[in-house]
Amino acid sequence: MQTTQSLSRESGGREAVEHTILNAAECVFARHGYRGASLQAIADRAGLPKANVLYYMGSKQVLYLKLLDRMMRRWNAVLDDITTQSDPREVLSDFIRTKMMLGQRYPDGSKLFAAEILAGAPFLADYLEGELRQWVESRVDVMRHWIEQGKMDSVDPRFLIFLIWSSTQHYVEYGAQVNAILGQEGLSEQDIDDVTAFLERVILKGCGVR
Amino acid sequence: MQTTQSLSRESGGREAVEHTILNAAECVFARHGYRGASLQAIADRAGLPKANVLYYMGSKQVLYLKLLDRMMRRWNAVLDDITTQSDPREVLSDFIRTKMMLGQRYPDGSKLFAAEILAGAPFLADYLEGELRQWVESRVDVMRHWIEQGKMDSVDPRFLIFLIWSSTQHYVEYGAQVNAILGQEGLSEQDIDDVTAFLERVILKGCGVR
DNA sequence: GTCTATACACGGATAGAC
């Protein structure tokens, strides 16, 4: 990877700049979607001239795809192994907590993903129909086992997954609405804990998880 | 209102044209948000030259505000009277079903609303902090009564409202993802009924509604 | 590597012919 040149000096070299640009872009794409975002807005937020953004990223589309990919990798890094042997209560609790944590940790990435889906998922169609669908199917199988074993009520596992996704995502994606209604600017750690506890309690009880 | 001219001929006159434009615009704004939407795309979808859109609507912003207003009015026309006397089970069931129905009936309007919130609600801040917040507070009071009377578990009513909003909205806003995962193109009437039944069951049971 | 200047298409909006 081109060790040729001086990547010393400055505040960390190329990688630091790329990181700055990616974060700025994530924020702008999150609010305005792919078409609504402008390179000028991204450059301004990154504190760079517009041309530098293109120099480092190649094009608007490549930049956008990099961000989608980064978000998918964050996602995959966390949402893993559920096995048939696992305790449903523990697994589902963990699922809810992890999803909530991801939203809090990467609010812009989560919103970016939401905007992409809202637009009809033009860049993510393959991911949704392939990787994600398979992920869901494997979890569905596990939950079906749980149901057969009487460990939870007979509910459609796909709907349960959608319920967990939507109810946790809401506090990121609809943050503006949540803040307006709760009358505050952003949720505290305590608020997040309260919401998480509420969701765990209601969803587990609602599905009759023992 | 200018009864002067011939608004005969053609397919219904001015109102019909306005309706066509509004629906086309709703679709484009829903997918791409305020900035990402172009008048050209709206005009194309409506089957009109770009200038006509502006002739009827005045400006992009006015058009957008008309759409937000139309969606708020649809909303208000339906989500009304819950009283302390009402049966919680019936009221919450009705709430879930109505919200689900609104999403199915006005998918573009619902997505448009979602995109506006995602963008930070620049045009809806007043509505959220005023009208909507008051609406929520009044329902919260009712639910607190129910809790005091032992009609349901002691859960935070605000979180319950968010849960109903998010879980129903998901099937509209994340329609692309839901379709990809369920492996079909759009949900059937039966699917919607199934989802609604699932949500009613899980949420009511989860909150211990008697 | 970084920035200014610029090419060229598309954005919203308006003028004016019909």
Add this chain to the structure above:
DNA sequence: GTCTATCCGTGTATAGAC
């Protein structure tokens, strides 16, 4: 009322000075 032509700003992307 309807459409074409056009204004002018902004959009992405590139050329080329430093």
